Amino acid sequence: TRKIIIDTDPGQDDAVAILLALASPELELLGITCVAGNVPLDLTVSNARKICELAGRRDVRIFAGCDRPMSRALVTAEHVHGKTGLDGIVLPEPTMPVQEQHAVDFIIETLRAAGDRSITLVPIGPLTNIATVLHRAPELAAKIEEIVLMGGAYFEVGNITPTAEFNIYVDPEAAKIVLDAGVKVTMMPLDVTHKAMTSAAWVQQMRDLGTPLGEAVASWTDFFERFDMEKYGSGGAPLHDPCTIGYLIDPTLFSGRLINVEIEVDSPLTLGMTVADWWRVSKRAPNATFMGEVDRDRFFALISDRLATL
Ligand code: BDR
Numbered sequence: 001t002r003k004i005i006i007d008t009d010p011g012q013d014d015a016v017a018i019l020l021a022l023a024s025p026e027l028e029l030l031g032i033t034c035v036a037g038n039v040p041l042d043l044t045v046s047n048a049r050k051i052c053e054l055a056g057r058r059d060v061r062i063f064a065g066c067d068r069p070m071s072r073a074l075v076t077a078e079h080v081h082g083k084t085g086l087d088g089i090v091l092p093e094p095t096m097p098v099q100e101q102h103a104v105d106f107i108i109e110t111l112r113a114a115g116d117r118s119i120t121l122v123p124i125g126p127l128t129n130i131a132t133v134l135h136r137a138p139e140l141a142a143k144i145e146e147i148v149l150m151g152g153a154y155f156e157v158g159n160i161t162p163t164a165e166f167n168i169y170v171d172p173e174a175a176k177i178v179l180d181a182g183v184k185v186t187m188m189p190l191d192v193t194h195k196a197m198t199s200a201a202w203v204q205q206m207r208d209l210g211t212p213l214g215e216a217v218a219s220w221t222d223f224f225e226r227f228d229m230e231k232y233g234s235g236g237a238p239l240h241d242p243c244t245i246g247y248l249i250d251p252t253l254f255s256g257r258l259i260n261v262e263i264e265v266d267s268p269l270t271l272g273m274t275v276a277d278w279w280r281v282s283k284r285a286p287n288a289t290f291m292g293e294v295d296r297d298r299f300f301a302l303i304s305d306r307l308a309t310l
């Protein structure tokens with residue numbers, strides 16, 4: 001099994017990623033660290049708790065992390081995820097505990113105690129917590145097996161500005177620190193996640209599970225779909241964040257290229273752009289595997305098979 005920490009800002013698609021991880025024996029979830037992103041930190045923490053309670057997993061350790069980007073004001077995405085961040089269905093107020101330790105301290109402590117290249121970090125929100133860890137304790141990069149993140153966009157360009165994807169845009173300085181850390185990085189950009197669109201049949205399959213969890217996933221998807229429908233005219237909701245967990249379970253679902261990816265942190269026009277050297281026209285060293293394709297049918301079959309077990 002692979003030891004993972006999910007760093008998240010739930011978010012309907014974050015929720016599906018967390019549930020998929022909880023349903024997967026290949027992965028040992030050491031904890032969930034929350035960050036401000038789609039909605040402010042207090043809501044992302046309470047959403048993470050609701051999601052774990054929905055899965056009957058009150059034992060999962062949940063940590064609150066950074067409440068704003070490293071050097072900018074927080075930008076949120078209620079226009080996509082709704083006021084709560086998890087709009088679509090009303091879940092009970094959570095009662096499971098939040099750990100007292102700060103998320104950054106938890107990650108640092110966990111990495112310190114771990115062997116070399118033994119922990120995988122899965123950031124599916126802005127990269128503030130992860131970058132703060134690497135900034136405070138750069139030597140801990142050696143303990144990380146891989147960082148599998150959702151973020152960035154290249155051919156598919158942006159969803160929050162014409163050139164930037166939300167997670168990178170919110171904290172571009174943090175994204176730069178992560179990509180410069182010398183860790184093995186795998187990125188799921190919009191180029192691949194916009195190919196991971198739910199179908200009406202799949203949503204129905206979730207609903208047909210006849211469980212509160214199946215109903216929640218279907219209702220979240222219905223809500224989340226609206227944004228893409230209005231914006232891109234496409235049917236279905238993109239399951240961005242679950243691509244990271246899908247990759248950890250079965251890497252053959254995805255393909256991409258090991259290339260150089262740099263983050264724009266200066267230009268007001270293209271702030272947060274992931275400048276991906278897909279055609280390898282620069283001499284810059286490769287620092288990330290930038291995914292481009294997903295085997296959509298197998299990916300969605302994996303999610304529904306796994307969620308049926310919860
Ligand atoms: C990313 O931004 C958030 O809105 C989603 O949860 C996902 O992590 C997509 O750009």
Ligand code: CA
Binds near residue numbers: 008009013014038241
């Ligand atoms: Ca997210």
